[in-house]
Amino acid sequence: MSDVMESEASNMHNVICDRDHMAQITSTQAVTLVDKQSTSMPMLQLLNPTGELLNEQYKNAWDKKIALKLFYAMHFTRILDERMVAAQRQGRISFYLACTGEEAAIVGATAGVEMRDMIMTQYREQGALVYRGFSATQFMNQMFSNALDPNKGRQMPIHYGDKELNFMTVSSPLGTQIPQAAGFAYGQKMAGQDAITLCFFGEGAASEGDFHAGLNMAAVLECPCIFLCRNNGYAISTPANEQFKGDGIASRGVGYGVHTIRVDGNDALAMYVATKEARRFSLKNNRPVLIEAMTYRLAAHSTSDDPSGYRSRDEEIVWREKDPIMRMHRYLQQVGWLDEKDLDGYISKTRSDLLAAVKYAENQSVAPLTEIVTDVYKDIEPHLQDQLNALRAHVENYPESYPNTAHPIASDNQTGGPK
Amino acid sequence: MAQLNLLQAVNHALHTAMEADDSVMVMGEDVGHFGGVFRATSNLQKTFGKARCFNTPLVEQGIIGFANGLAAQGAKPIAEIQFADYIYPAFDQIVNETAKFRYRSGGQFTVGGLTIRTPYGGGIAGGHYHSQSPEAFFAHVPGIKVVIPRNPYQAKGLLLSSIRASDPVLFMEPKRLYRASVGEVPEMDYELPLGKADLVQNGSDITLVAWGAQVEILQEAAQKALSHGVSCEIIDLQSILPWDRETICQSVIKTGRCLINHEAPLTGGFASEIAAVVQSECFLHLEAPIARVCGLDTPYPLAHEKEYMPDALKTFEAIMQTVHF
The missing domain is CATH 3.40.50.970 (Thiamin diphosphate (ThDP)-binding fold, Pyr/PP domains)
Known part of the structure; x- marks a missing residue:
């Protein structure tokens, strides 16, 4: 596959160079309005919904170790989602956003890049963190906004960020990470790093101006990055057919001169193979690649909405049958890599780890009051120091009204976590 | 209704x-x-x-x-x-x-x-x-x-x-x-004029100005101030632009004091504009500096939301400081 893609790539590159000047365009004497069929793109699928391998050529595309790591990370993600949706219902956290149904797209893609690659996400990609080793306690410290969250409890739940894991801190505004990914990748190239940037977003965010700016700039400035669109069918309540009329998001990549592949987002193997190849191609040629992962948001948009207001149960059932975890499970059974007992043990251990982490994280203090003014600038500027001083005096004057900062919870272990 | x-x-x-x-x-x-x-x-x-x-x-x-x-x-x-x-x-x-x-x-x-x-x-x-x-x-x-x-x-x-x-x-x-x-x-079709402030509560010692959700914060603070013998006039600006200079200035001329509250950060917030006009129009009637009780000059935080907010307690403190200037 690599060779094929390569030769197409070099041809395509010539075409792009030629076609950026009018004189090189061939002429026609027939009036033809070109429609979207001209960019209609097939979807790479290597495992069908029953887990059957559809192309023997990919039998050794991954080994047992990677396949199982990826599969277990998908399970962790799903259990985390179930646990946290419940925690939100119980009023323990204010907000949550599940990635149920999209685990293969996210974890599969993450497995296809290297740890040294930067990942920039939208907000539904906790599976990427799971695969990279973010622990149950780290998740909970963020979601309970406590002092141990590296982002200091400043953002809503699910706005993770971890420099060590090369995972850029999440920002709620949609699509802002897309041009940033192009710039970050340009920086990686200029610094001579053997690394790329993997940038996730949804098909809704791809309507934002930042998507168009980002893809065009990445193409023109030859940035080694992968743009990964999770086309999950819905932007909150808005279905994809009210979002765009073209051939998905993939057709736009072609328009911007970005090498593009459409993948079955519920097929972990296809996602892994496509992303691995995209990374190799991107890094070698200093070119961006767009991957459109066709998937489905089985979850609500967030804990703030109820999908029964905008889609049918029947539609959800059709997609439940394409569940990416079930598909991977069947595949692993067929190739004889699955140890059911070990999986059951992993699932129950994950559940109890998460439960312990919740209990631990919700009993930690919030960050000390000073942190309200740090990081606005590198140093606390004089006007902010004045505001902090006034605030501190006020809190000391009314300690019962500001219990979180007036009386921090005493903790015997502020650096560790549950064992 | x-x-x-x-x-x-x-x-x-x-x-x-x-x-x-x-x-x-x-x-x-x-x-x-x-x-x-x-x-x-x-x-x-x-x-x-x-x-x-x-x-x-x-x-x-x-x-x-x-x-x-x-x-x-x-x-x-x-x-x-x-x-x-x-x-x-x-x-x-x-x-x-x-x-x-x-x-x-x-x-x-x-x-x-x-x-x-x-x-x-x-x-x-x-x-x-x-x-x-x-x-x-x-x-x-x-x-x-x-x-x-x-x-x-x-x-x-x-x-x-x-x-x-x-x-x-x-x-x-x-x-x-x-x-x-x-x-x-009302069920019926009705319009309220743009550019007009709404007098929420009459008072004599200080004029409190806010808009939106912060008006109820002023009311809470005014209640507390009243128990300390301070009478607050409360005005809801309603229209931020154009804003009702006349209503605000007439009130400040009457009370001699002014406090403005908003959630947005202090620096460059709309309170600055109101304060500038009030000091210019009511200079000789002011008995204390105009107070601003606003959000901090930081992004809006989550864990410290309570501390960030220009709440009733901070407003009350500023009322008392202004009245006892």
């Missing part, structure tokens, strides 16, 4: 406006069948059809650009930006287009029919991106009016005036009060 919450009053106003005028159209993310993420546009699509109440692609600059074009053509678009925190991709369309359409064409073209609705403000555990109060940015732009209601009665009357105004209006809705603020709202 029906008891409605602020959201229902907004929905009422939208129904009323669409019923009365075929050129009124509602657009934005998720406003169609779903009725908006807060349900402010419930049943509009069902009642008036998909052509007059429609979902847009997820692109704020597109929403306002499209609405500018639609308004220039003569229609009355009501464009929703889902959260005020997400209005910035549309900043160029609002600042350089909406606000300058009439001026730059010598009055030939206008987008006066445009109303932009957006929920704003904190106190809902929304962190940086679901809590901002960006009214001062827009008050700095000549050519667009900025209106903020504090209760259901105002929401309906001011929204109807905004929709029908000859100038584009940014209508900011305090989302903390969407369901919390409940009150009597």
Whole structure:
């Protein structure tokens, strides 16, 4: 596959160079309005919904170790989602956003890049963190906004960020990470790093101006990055057919001169193979690649909405049958890599780890009051120091009204976590 | 009269406006069948059809650009930006287009029919991106009016005036009060004047000014001050631009003191503008420096939301300091 893609790539590159000047365009004497069929793109699928391998050529595309790591990370993600949706219902956290149904797209893609690659996400990609080793306690410290969250409890739940894991801190505004990914990748190239940037977003965010700016700039400035669109069918309540009329998001990549592949987002193997190849191609040629992962948001948009207001149960059932975890499970059974007992043990251990982490994280203090003014600038500027001083005096004057900062919870272990 | 919450009053106003005028159209993310993420546009699509109440692609600059074009053509678009925190991709369309359409064409073209609705403000555990109060940015732009209601009665009357105004209006809705603020709202079609402040409470010792959800913070602080013998006059600005200088200045001339409260950060907030005008117009009547009780000059935090907010206690302290200056 690599060779094929390569030769197409070099041809395509010539075409792009030629076609950026009018004189090189061939002429026609027939009036033809070109429609979207001209960019209609097939979807790479290597495992069908029953887990059957559809192309023997990919039998050794991954080994047992990677396949199982990826599969277990998908399970962790799903259990985390179930646990946290419940925690939100119980009023323990204010907000949550599940990635149920999209685990293969996210974890599969993450497995296809290297740890040294930067990942920039939208907000539904906790599976990427799971695969990279973010622990149950780290998740909970963020979601309970406590002092141990590296982002200091400043953002809503699910706005993770971890420099060590090369995972850029999440920002709620949609699509802002897309041009940033192009710039970050340009920086990686200029610094001579053997690394790329993997940038996730949804098909809704791809309507934002930042998507168009980002893809065009990445193409023109030859940035080694992968743009990964999770086309999950819905932007909150808005279905994809009210979002765009073209051939998905993939057709736009072609328009911007970005090498593009459409993948079955519920097929972990296809996602892994496509992303691995995209990374190799991107890094070698200093070119961006767009991957459109066709998937489905089985979850609500967030804990703030109820999908029964905008889609049918029947539609959800059709997609439940394409569940990416079930598909991977069947595949692993067929190739004889699955140890059911070990999986059951992993699932129950994950559940109890998460439960312990919740209990631990919700009993930690919030960050000390000073942190309200740090990081606005590198140093606390004089006007902010004045505001902090006034605030501190006020809190000391009314300690019962500001219990979180007036009386921090005493903790015997502020650096560790549950064992 | 029906008891409605602020959201229902907004929905009422939208129904009323669409019923009365075929050129009124509602657009934005998720406003169609779903009725908006807060349900402010419930049943509009069902009642008036998909052509007059429609979902847009997820692109704020597109929403306002499209609405500018639609308004220039003569229609009355009501464009929703889902959260005020997400209005910035549309900043160029609002600042350089909406606000300058009439001026730059010598009055030939206008987008006066445009109303932009957006929920704003904190106190809902929304962190940086679901809590901002960006009214001062827009008050700095000549050519667009900025209106903020504090209760259901105002929401309906001011929204109807905004929709029908000859100038584009940014209508900011305090989302903390969407369901919390409940009150009597007339069934009938009525308008409240833009550019007029609302006297909430008479008092003699100090004038307190706020808008939106912060008015109830003033009321709470005033109650506490009263138990210490201080009588507060409370004014809800309602219209941030143009603002009712006369009502505020007359009150300060009477009380001799002024305090302004807003959620947005202190520096460059709209309180600065009010303070500058008050000191200029009421200089000889002032008995103390004008106080501002505002958000900190930081992004809006989550874990420290309570500490960040210009709450009733901070307001009370500032009232007492001002009175005992």
